[in-house]
């Protein structure tokens with residue numbers, strides 16, 4: 001079963017994130033990580049103009065998503081919701097080749113997941129260091145070399161992941177894949193490795209339960225990779241895929257879940273900043289030279305094949321820059337997705353209206369007649385029931401006497417945050433209605449009909 005994603009139903013509906021949602025999350029990340037001065041993180045520049053570009057080409061890809069040529073891409077698999085899917089797709093293609101090659105030589109594979117005991121007070125940096133160091137130490141020295149020979153080890157892949165839970169804090173773990181020749185026993189090696197890993201952890205002053213470390217033989221490497229692939233469309237499973245325990249899923253937040261909750265929540269913003277300080281630069285699923293040589297595949301390559309799709313038209317760089325600053329690029333790209341290349345005239349004039357230096361409202365009213373611009377597409381008007389439903393859901397994560405009022409406030413903040421990040425104008429529902437539905441446990445009072 002595909003793991004459930006814990007986004008609130010209202011916008012995510014357990015489907016893969018759309019281009020506009022990814023861009024909205026990217027902009028939220030950039031907003032939170034924007035430094036007061038000096039150079040920011042690469043994600044803060046993602047989607048901005050490349051140096052020296054005079055125009056930006058708007059493209060519509062075959063899959064119906066809109067994009068740009070001539071803008072910067074940060075390429076961060078950890079921080080950027082817009083770049084992560086591309087990175088994950090490239091990685092999975094690499095892994096698919098690896099699995100094919102392993103099957104071709106009759107090799108074997110075991111999956112070993114290691115972690116450490118942690119609590120809400122544990123810092124991500126500490127648990128990550130502890131796990132990485134113990135895992136590395138357990139795969140060094142004479143004992144490991146002897147085991148390697150005994151089990152005819154081809155190589156080890158590592159996929160670090162992190163989730164967060166309200167009760168237990170950061171859950172950092174590494175999914176290792178041990179690859180051996182047919183004569184080896186990767187499962188036995190896995191059990192040996194886990195014992196040694198636990199001893200190193202203990203030496204470093206950490207504890208871990210043997211039962212929290214998983215070792216399993218992968219009977220069919222190709223379908224294991226396909227299983228990982230399933231998560232690709234869904235951004236929360238991308239970088240952190242491989243979670244098999246669906247029942248535990250509900251309590252775990254993936255990094256982009258944290259980001260999504262960061263609108264109107266200081267604790268979530270803090271968690272995102274902590275994550276952003278620790279995880280970038282962590283490499284995942286690196287196919288080493290020795291694995292590549294043994295299996296006769298190409299080692300890690302990050303060459304990006306961009307499908308250009310169809311160019312809808314070009315916008316002047318200055319217009320694009322203003323759209324970026326006003327967080328309106330999403331509006332333009334969404335319009336291209338909704339209306340297609342044929343609507344370029346309309347898209348172009350809206351881009352000029354929204355991207356012009358003068359005040360927005362005046363420009364909109366004066367230059368473009370109402371019927372040309374689908375203004376209501378750029379509004380977000382959640383219903384009272386939507387806000388009440390979200391607040392009831394949030395209530396369980398809050399504590400204290402004030403939690404009812406707090407839940408509604410956070411629900412509104414969050415919806416507003418996402419409207420803003422998506423370039424939409426937010427119109428809150430009538431608060432009296434929200435309170436009434438909320439007080440009635442999410443059900444409309446019997447006097448009013450269901451909306």
Ligand SMILES: [Zn+2]
Pocket residue numbers: 026043046047073074075076080081082083
């Ligand atoms: Zn990016």
